[in-house]
Amino acid sequence: MTKVLVTGGSGFIATHVLKVLLQNGYNVIATVRSSNKAEKVKEALAGISSSSLDLRIVEDMAQPGAFDQVLRTEGLEVVIHTASPFQLKVENIKKDLLDPAIEGTNGILMAIKKNAPSVRKVVITSSFAAIIAFDNAANGSPFTYSEKSWNPITEAHALQNPLFGYKASKTFAERAAWDFVEKEKPNFSLTTINPPLVFGPVIINPDSPDDINTSNKTFYDLISGRSKRQVLDRVRYPWVDVRDVALAHMKAFELEGTKEKRLMVAAGLQSKYDLAEIIKRNFPDLAANLPSLDSNQQHTDVLRFDNSLSTKILGPTKFSLEQSVVDTVKSLKDLC
Template sequence: MKVLLTGGSGFIAAHVLDILLEHGHEVITTVRSQSKADAIKSAHPNIPTSKLDFRIVEDIAQENAFDKAVQSLPDLEAVIHTASPFHFNVTDTKKDLLDPAIIGTTGILKAIKNHVPTVKRVVITSSFASIIDGSKGTRPGYTYSEKDWNPVTLEEAVQNPANGYRASKTFAEKAAWEFVEKEKPNFTVSTMCPPLVLGPIVHYLNSLDGLNTSNQRVRNLITGQCKKEIPDTGTYIWVDVRNLALCHVKAIEVAEAAQKRFFITAGYFSNKEICEIVRKNFPEYKNELPGEEVKGGDYPEGGLYKFDNSRTTEVLGIKFRGLEESIVDLVKSLKSVGA
């Protein structure tokens, strides 16, 4: 299949790219700069341009940002849209988070509908942030699933960056489903809603400073930044990036994935458990890690919400990796960039 992957140098997208190539698809990926394209190309030296090519899209928040890229791909069959901002160093929530997420998502959908009628499948990276109701706290006894939507409002979204991030994912995903409903395009949409995404980084695209937000917590542990107290876990469910990447690819390959949301999680974890896994497998970090007596980072005392990930396992056929494997592989990959 001929597939456009947006944001190809991102943490999740780099793994999606590897799996697309493994599955024999022809991949064109958007990146923000030529240097990013060069880094990806040099990491896949034996793959010809006919199987891996690039388009530069500098700013996905600009109107019509994707038009030129898709117009140059007349026989495109599928699009996997992973490009979206995720960081908390935000000065203007609307400009820095909401607009890029929403305009980026609706922009790619409009570009596909207007310029490449051959596209049949579109997959969009959303988030558990668009499912969870943050105002309800840990919500013991409640089971989250694809039917849930974060009820965050625009007024709440601009109060702080955490609200802004959750709202950006919620509004962008809702905008995608509204687009399908109103515009009745030739293509189907599937959305991927993962919680915290852990697992190995693709080293040629990363430095210790340039990590995705989810993996920063592990970097902070092994670089001695949490010796006195283990930080609160925050989000207590996770998925390995390789499982999540496979879900994106399966969603263009499996007919039953069309027009569905997928809540993609392997289960529970805590920062304290991560500490214990690193301590057990990497004795060389003993002096950087919080001591065994250090408090914090555990599960909440009153219990936690439950989750229903059955659609992901049944429709996409995913078998989830365990936390230990994911953290061990992540730490090994961080060592490769100097941790």
């Protein structure tokens, strides 16, 4: 069976990628940053063909040669690069967000070309952040974004705050990947996965609320009462379930039509108000922790998306917002 390398193997999206690959019989190598993270991944996936999972330690992906040894694995055919920082609590935006994302992407692509001539396909986890121009969203312009759209953010803009820094890191890293393919003309083809907000159940149970991935933090804040005093707006943004994103990563190297494509994997639009309504409907025991849902506001869409190209290639997403919210809350409820 095809041998696949997944970087950043302990991440929220990556653990779901590992799960779907193992369920489909692939031989998987995954890199993690520490032995502690390796143990957590191994424990979380213990019941799913874990004998086909080989965990390797790569402490700092930005270091030159970080992936050289693992890429020399005989018979490696596919690399899925998910490793990239998504932390908004950083001291130095350039050092903690921009440099690791760009250098990590350039580093692994060069290392693949140098050390892994058998690799035929590289899939990179990018983001909707590399597509959307946030000035349009902030101004309420209902602009329609597609796989052809690019975030025009500059480094000067990125250094203003960590949120801009994260969005820039995804944009700059993806541009670096496409530039590499154009200039270096490697033996492998490239596909990027560009999801918006990614919700869904966690596979590795967080030790504390501080360990919850950023995109799922909204759910914890709602069900724990931390958001109780908030007035929930009804501004809607694109979302997708993590299990659909994981499946898209696998299809990205299985299907011929994905070569040299950006794939926007998105399920629809949602607001925090929508999330709270679903939680109240399905978890009456948590209703007292939720903000007030007495609102006469209408839904507002500050942007639209057209991912018809991706849907034509990958097929429609499977998970509804209702199911995604319910499954996410179930996986986080014990932390409250």
